[in-house]
Amino acid sequence: MNSTAYPVIFALDALTGALFLLTAIGVVATRQVLASLQLFILQSLLLTLSAVLLGVALGSVHLFAVAAITIATKTLLIPWLLRRTVSSEVYRTREIERVLNIPSSLLIAAALVVLAYVVANPLLRAVEVPFAQINLPLGLAAMFLGVFTVAVRREAVSQSSQTCRSSLSSPPPSMCRSLPWSSAC
Amino acid sequence: MELAAVLVIPALASVLSLSPLGRRFAAPITLAASAIVLVLVAGVAEEAARTGRVDALDEWLTCDGLGALVLLLVAFVGLTASLFSWGYIRVEHGGGGKEQHYYGLFNLFVMSMLAVPVLANVALMWVAVELTTLLSAFLVGFEDTPEALEAAWKYVVLTTLGAVLALLGFLILYWGSRVAGFEPFTWVGLGEAAPHMPPALLWPAFLLILVGFGTKVGLVPMHTWLPDAHSQAPAAICALLSGVETTTVLYVILRLFPVIGVAPGLDARPWFVGFGLLSVAIATLLLIYVRDFKRLFAFSTVEHMGIILVAAGLGGAEAHLGAAYQMTGHAIAKSFCFFAAGVAVIAAGTQEIGAVRGLVRSSPLAAMALVAGGIAIAGAPPFAIFVSEFLILKAGIASGHYVTVGLLGLFVVVAFCAVMLHINKMAFGTPGSDGSIVAGLPLPSALARPPLSCKATLALAAIPLLVIGVHVPAPLQNLLMAAARAMGG
Amino acid sequence: MPERILYNLLQVGVVLAFAPLVEGITSRLKENLQSKRGPSIFQPYRDIWKLLHKDEIVSEYTSWIFRAAPYVAFTAPIFVALLIPVLTRYPLFFAFMGDMLGGGFVLALGGFFATLAAVDTANPYGPMGASRTRMVGFLAEPVFIVVFLTVSFVAGSTIPYIVQTRWVTPIANFFEPSHVLLMIAFLMLILAEDGRIPVDSPSGQFELAMIDRSRLLEYSGRGAALMKWAGAMKFFVLIIIFLNVLVTPWGLAQGMGLGEVLLAIPLVLLKVFGFILVLVYIESSLAKLRLFRITEFLGAAFVICVVAMITRLSEI
Numbered sequence: 001m002n003s004t005a006y007p008v009i010f011a012l013d014a015l016t017g018a019l020f021l022l023t024a025i026g027v028v029a030t031r032q033v034l035a036s037l038q039l040f041i042l043q044s045l046l047l048t049l050s051a052v053l054l055g056v057a058l059g060s061v062h063l064f065a066v067a068a069i070t071i072a073t074k075t076l077l078i079p080w081l082l083r084r085t086v087s088s089e090v091y092r093t094r095e096i097e098r099v100l101n102i103p104s105s106l107l108i109a110a111a112l113v114v115l116a117y118v119v120a121n122p123l124l125r126a127v128e129v130p131f132a133q134i135n136l137p138l139g140l141a142a143m144f145l146g147v148f149t150v151a152v153r154r155e156a157v158s159q160s161s162q163t164c165r166s167s168l169s170s171p172p173p174s175m176c177r178s179l180p181w182s183s184a185c
Numbered sequence: 186m187e188l189a190a191v192l193v194i195p196a197l198a199s200v201l202s203l204s205p206l207g208r209r210f211a212a213p214i215t216l217a218a219s220a221i222v223l224v225l226v227a228g229v230a231e232e233a234a235r236t237g238r239v240d241a242l243d244e245w246l247t248c249d250g251l252g253a254l255v256l257l258l259v260a261f262v263g264l265t266a267s268l269f270s271w272g273y274i275r276v277e278h279g280g281g282g283k284e285q286h287y288y289g290l291f292n293l294f295v296m297s298m299l300a301v302p303v304l305a306n307v308a309l310m311w312v313a314v315e316l317t318t319l320l321s322a323f324l325v326g327f328e329d330t331p332e333a334l335e336a337a338w339k340y341v342v343l344t345t346l347g348a349v350l351a352l353l354g355f356l357i358l359y360w361g362s363r364v365a366g367f368e369p370f371t372w373v374g375l376g377e378a379a380p381h382m383p384p385a386l387l388w389p390a391f392l393l394i395l396v397g398f399g400t401k402v403g404l405v406p407m408h409t410w411l412p413d414a415h416s417q418a419p420a421a422i423c424a425l426l427s428g429v430e431t432t433t434v435l436y437v438i439l440r441l442f443p444v445i446g447v448a449p450g451l452d453a454r455p456w457f458v459g460f461g462l463l464s465v466a467i468a469t470l471l472l473i474y475v476r477d478f479k480r481l482f483a484f485s486t487v488e489h490m491g492i493i494l495v496a497a498g499l500g501g502a503e504a505h506l507g508a509a510y511q512m513t514g515h516a517i518a519k520s521f522c523f524f525a526a527g528v529a530v531i532a533a534g535t536q537e538i539g540a541v542r543g544l545v546r547s548s549p550l551a552a553m554a555l556v557a558g559g560i561a562i563a564g565a566p567p568f569a570i571f572v573s574e575f576l577i578l579k580a581g582i583a584s585g586h587y588v589t590v591g592l593l594g595l596f597v598v599v600a601f602c603a604v605m606l607h608i609n610k611m612a613f614g615t616p617g618s619d620g621s622i623v624a625g626l627p628l629p630s631a632l633a634r635p636p637l638s639c640k641a642t643l644a645l646a647a648i649p650l651l652v653i654g655v656h657v658p659a660p661l662q663n664l665l666m667a668a669a670r671a672m673g674g
Numbered sequence: 675m676p677e678r679i680l681y682n683l684l685q686v687g688v689v690l691a692f693a694p695l696v697e698g699i700t701s702r703l704k705e706n707l708q709s710k711r712g713p714s715i716f717q718p719y720r721d722i723w724k725l726l727h728k729d730e731i732v733s734e735y736t737s738w739i740f741r742a743a744p745y746v747a748f749t750a751p752i753f754v755a756l757l758i759p760v761l762t763r764y765p766l767f768f769a770f771m772g773d774m775l776g777g778g779f780v781l782a783l784g785g786f787f788a789t790l791a792a793v794d795t796a797n798p799y800g801p802m803g804a805s806r807t808r809m810v811g812f813l814a815e816p817v818f819i820v821v822f823l824t825v826s827f828v829a830g831s832t833i834p835y836i837v838q839t840r841w842v843t844p845i846a847n848f849f850e851p852s853h854v855l856l857m858i859a860f861l862m863l864i865l866a867e868d869g870r871i872p873v874d875s876p877s878g879q880f881e882l883a884m885i886d887r888s889r890l891l892e893y894s895g896r897g898a899a900l901m902k903w904a905g906a907m908k909f910f911v912l913i914i915i916f917l918n919v920l921v922t923p924w925g926l927a928q929g930m931g932l933g934e935v936l937l938a939i940p941l942v943l944l945k946v947f948g949f950i951l952v953l954v955y956i957e958s959s960l961a962k963l964r965l966f967r968i969t970e971f972l973g974a975a976f977v978i979c980v981v982a983m984i985t986r987l988s989e990i
Contacts, residue, residue: 011849018851021981022858029974103973110977117988119389123357126385127364134851137988141981143353147346159342 009057013050013131017138020046021113024145028109029102033094037079043142044074054131097154105152109145116141187225188241188248188303191256192296194218194225195263199292202285211288212271218292219264222299226260229253234663245305247371250667252302254509255429255436257664258516259302262428263295265646266421269524272636273420276531287327287419294320294425301433305371311348311355314437317430318344318401325418325426336413343410347400354393361386372440379448387448394441395456401434403487404460404494405467411487412471416479416536420527423479427486428520432512435490439497439508439672457498458589462596464491469596472603477536478529478555481607482522485562488600489515489570495593496577497672501584505669507576513665514569514653518561521646525554528635528643529611538607542614550635552612554643559608561650563601568654678767681935682756685766688939689755689914693906694718696913696946701877703954718906722899730895736794743791744893744900750784751907753777758834758911759918761938763843763926765835773832774822774919781908785811788901792889799881803888806965810866810873810885813972817863817979821856824983825920838919848922852986859979860916864953866972868909871957873968883962910946917945 023043030036048070055063098105120137153159198218202211233239233253240247248256270291274284297316304310318341326337359370365381367374379387400407415427445453468488475481489511496508532548533541545552561568574597581590657665698715705712714720732741754777756768772780789807792800826832829840847853866873869886881888890901918926925941927934963971 014851015849015854018854018985021851022855022978025974025977025981029970029977102970106970106973106977110980113977113981114984117984121988122385123389126383127360129360137985138851140353143349147349150342150346 009053010131010134013053013057014134016046016050016053017134020050021138021141024142025106025109025113028105028145028149031095031102033096036096037082041075041079044070048075050135054135057131099152099154105148108148112144112148113141116144186241187229188239188246191222191225191229191260191299192246192303194222195292195296195299199289199296202288202292207285207288211285212267212275215267215288215292216264216271219260219267219295222295223260223264226253226256226299230257230664231660234660234667237667244371246303247305247373248303249671250664250669251436251439251509251671254512254664254668255302255433256299258432258513259295259298259429261649262425262516262520263298265520265524265642266425267291268645269424269527269639269642270419270421272638273527273531276636277419287324290320290324291422294324294422298425298430298433302436305369307355307370307372307375308359310437311352314351314398314401314434315345315348317433318348321418321422321426321430324422325414327419327422328417330417332413333417336410336417339410340414343407344401347397347407349397350400351394351397354390354397357386357390357393361390372444375444376447379444382448384448384451387445388451391441391445391451391453392456395438395460398434398438399460402431402438402490403464404490405464405487408464408467408487412480412483415483415486416477420479420523420530423482423526424520424523427483427523428516431486431490432493432516435493435512438494442497442672454498454500457494458586461491461493461495461498462589462592464488464494465593465596465600469600469603472600475603475607476538478538478541478607478611479523479526479536481538481604482519482526482562485522485600485604486515486519488596489519489562492574492577492593492597495589496580499577499581499584499586499589500673501580502669502673503583504577504580505672506665507573507580508672509665509668510573510576511570513661514573515562517646517649517653518558518568518570521554521643521650522558522562524639524642524646525551525558528639529555531635531639538611541611544612548635550640550643555608556612557647557650559604561654563604564597565601566654568650570654572654675767677930677932681762682766682768684935685760686752686755688760688942689751689907689910690903692943693751693910694722694903696910696950697906699947700950700954703950704877704957707954707958718902722903725894725899725902726896728895730897732897733795733892735796736791739787740791740794740892741897743787743794744897744904746787747784747904748900748907750780751904751911753780754911755907755914758915759838759923759926760914761927761935761942763835763838763923763928764930765833769835770833774826774834774837774915775819775832777834777915778818778822781911782811784904784908788889788904792892795892797892799884799888799891802882803884803886803891806885807889810968810972813969814863814866814975817859817972817975820976820979820983821860821863821920824852824856824979824986828986834915834919838923841919842921842923850986852982855978855982855985857916857921859975859982860920862971862975862978864912864916865956866968866975867912870953872960872963872971875962913946913949914942917949918942 023039026039027036048067051063051067117137120140150159198214201214230253233248238249274287297313300313322337322341326333361382362378365378367378403411415423445451465488468484472484493508493511496504529551532551564570564574578590698718702712702715757772757777789804792804825837825841829837874885893901925945927938
């Protein structure tokens with residue numbers, strides 16, 4: 001757990017993680033396509049911030065590279081591509097068509113977060129790694145929420161941003177963060 | 186050295202196809218590249234079967250028996266598919282820009298599939314599997330109809346999500362191998378590290394990879410994208426996807442089996458057998474009610490993937506030999522089936538089973554090919570799949586898994602009946618008088634006659650189809666046994 | 675010992691005296707944020723004074739509940755003020771009389787009587803508003819309970835003073851993910867319970883859209899004054915619980931001296947003022963939700979506090 005080793009960074013990392021999860025839940029709860037895209041951008045920024053914090057704490061260049069890639073692709077490139085290929089009218093007026101209504105989706109989202117913690121617990125118990133205590137369950141939870149959100153959307157536009165969210169960065173950095181990649185392959 | 190060349194040549198062919206030179210020569214370039222790759226791969230496979238392992242580029246590329254088998258199958262189906270595409274794409278889409286895009290993507294797709302058994306680092310291998318998805322997605326949606334686009338979208342979304350789960354599994358494996366203190370993140374390194382890894386890490390990783398990559402293989406209940414993607418793509422791409430791409434991803438899962446096997450206290454076999462039987466069962470049921478003959482072959486792919494997984498799970502040298510043989514037979518027979526389906530689509534103009542009757546009268550070649558392919562894939566003698574399924578059932582009975590063997594036998598028989606029922610109706614049925622669109626009348630346009638290259642492909646692919654079931658040449662036999670050894674661990 | 679009783683009564687006095695001021699500041703700041711001048715911040719005092727000197731008219735179709743409700747609603751926040759840390763960090767004389775769940779029940783008792791009184795009249799808008807208040811109330815209950823249980827489980831006790839010592843006093847706890855999430859969930863709860871935008875419009879006069887303000891419709895004279903004051907006190911008590919128990923103990927008196935405790939009054943009010951700034955900003959930037967979207971709002975609050983609970987409990 002090592003919270004005494006880097007107390008400030010640990011606290012900031014925990015805060016970033018909490019806000020990251022909050023935006024993930026926000027995407028499940030929001031009604032408008034534009035709002036969900038903005039939440040996605042905010043989430044990518046928080047992910048970048050978390051990667052930078054961990055890079056500073058662990059002294060790993062790889063994590064800074066991850067942060068740079070995240071900013072470039074998730075925060076800039078993908079929203080730009082989505083805005084360009086889909087007309088702005090969709091973003092301004094469209095509500096997300098969903099298979100499940102919002103309160104039920106929120107309850108399932110809560111269950112998925114619990115599941116993420118349950119899955120992560122034995123893994124964390126097996127190994128002691130700094131920062132994994134916070135990041136691994138949150139990364140898993142964000143991934144599960146991404147998969148769930150894709151499953152309950154009816155149209156491709158809102159599905160595409162969610163697929164990017166769950167597949168591009170959330171599990172790898174949160175796991176990379178937890179592993180000392182500095183001497184890796 | 187040949188391993189590196191095997192990867193570089195298709196990349197080169199892709200670049201050439203997209204260049205101005207490819208405007209007229211994209212198809213011959215691709216065909217030449219595929220032929221060269223097949224020759225190189227044959228050399229690699231022979232060496233791997235003899236010595237056990239082939240390394241190249243300072244151990245970044247490596248290939249053992251199982252990998253060599255997969256490589257050989259990919260190269261062969263790549264050759265036949267490129268020959269088939271020559272005529273098919275020329276007829277369906279005309280020359281010029283679209284054809285160049287097709288061949289550019291085609292070559293990159295084949296390269297990514299060749300990369301999977303060859304890359305030593307497991308993380309890079311995951312990247313190669315992801316690349317196969319991304320590149321084939323554009324090929325699946327190549328026809329630009331709404332159904333094709335929807336099929337491509339479903340394909341991309343579902344398999345990418347599966348790949349994310351698998352990536353998590355691999356990262357946990359990496360974590361475990363670091364904890365156990367082993368450096369190289371290769372299959373060999375994992376095999377050495379597995380006894381020292383905490384089981385709490387190894388088991389979730391295995392499940393995540395099984396479910397995640399099982400989505401790409403088409404195991405039930407993650408198979409829902411497969412019938413759409415494998416039926417909406419152009420016929421040569423279907424042959425590649427069904428014939429070898431699912432096998433390539435199944436190779437990754439099979440590689441995990443010996444890694445789990447050396448870990449004390451963990452047993453992967455019930456999971457393999459369970460998922461395999463479930464896939465075979467559901468595929469068989471779906472085969473009875475299918476309405477589109479390309480979907481028929483796609484469901485048959487799910488069934489065969491299930492059979493291979495069951496064979497791997499049954500354990501024992503004979504079952505593993507059966508699995509390797511089944512992989513070979515399936516790749517050859519399934520690609521042949523899809524070539525036949527492509528020719529039938531050209532001859533009949535539709536993909537619906539209900540609309541095609543009496544094909545033997547209007548296009549004897551298509552009918553004969555369909556019948557031969559149908560019999561081969563359903564598992565009748567004298568074709569290879571019969572022999573391999575028999576081997577698997579025999580191995581199962583010898584090791585005492587009576588229930589599994591009984592269920593498997595039952596499903597295989599039902600699937601056989603279903604496939605033959607549909608194929609018979611299409612090839613030999615009399616055109617109905619209820620006014621449905623029938624193919625009894627010969628169509629005078631050029632579209633009705635299959636292009637020369639398609640006929641050549643059918644002839645070329647028929648040779649191994651007919652031969653392998655009866656007599657397996659000695660080098661291939663050695664390769665199959667080497668592959669079985671690699672599976673057993 | 676006598677100081678503890680004195681400080682306890684001082685706490686009640688603070689709550690009684692400054693609750694209308696908080697209400698006044700909130701309305702004035704909201705208007706200012708919209709570039710209007712707004713009423714004076716002492717206006718609620720003048721309203722209460724005016725109402726206390728007016729005649730009371732009671733419908734003859736009501737029962738004793740209608741007449742008793744203002745008194746019950748008025749004393750409920752006073753009881754809760756005895757239990758929570760308003761000015762001091764150490765427990766006072768009545769601190770162990772009831773815990774947080776008890777305080778929650780007492781507040782709910784006041785609200786329950788107010789709802790009953792609204793149904794008691796034959797006014798059609800009363801029961802309508804009362805049923806809507808109950809809907810918001812029952813959706814908000816799980817959030818209350820999960821928040822209280824999480825915090826109590828970590829602190830090992832349900833007494834607010836002890837919770838405050840164990841939960842927020844170590845400054846490292848402030849950035850914990852569970853802390854941030856619980857703060858956000860409780861903030862959404864305050865918005866719902868007190869009838870602020872986005873759940874209800876506190877300055878609206880349209881009876882068909884009222885949720886919480888409808889309980890004041892039938893009252894006049896002394897009853898109305900007591901109900902208004904009770905509403906303001908409930909708001910103030912909820913803010914104090916939020917700030918002093920859940921957010922940060924800054925400004926509370928450490929020692930036993932009278933001067934310190936008196937100094938705590940302006941410091942706590944400063945903290946409350948900071949919170950009001952945030953609240954007014956939220957209120958000015960959101961629109962009132964449609965009635966059945968309130969379930970989504972409170973559902974999101976529930977999910978957030980469940981996540982906070984899981985995050986905190988899995989670290990133990």
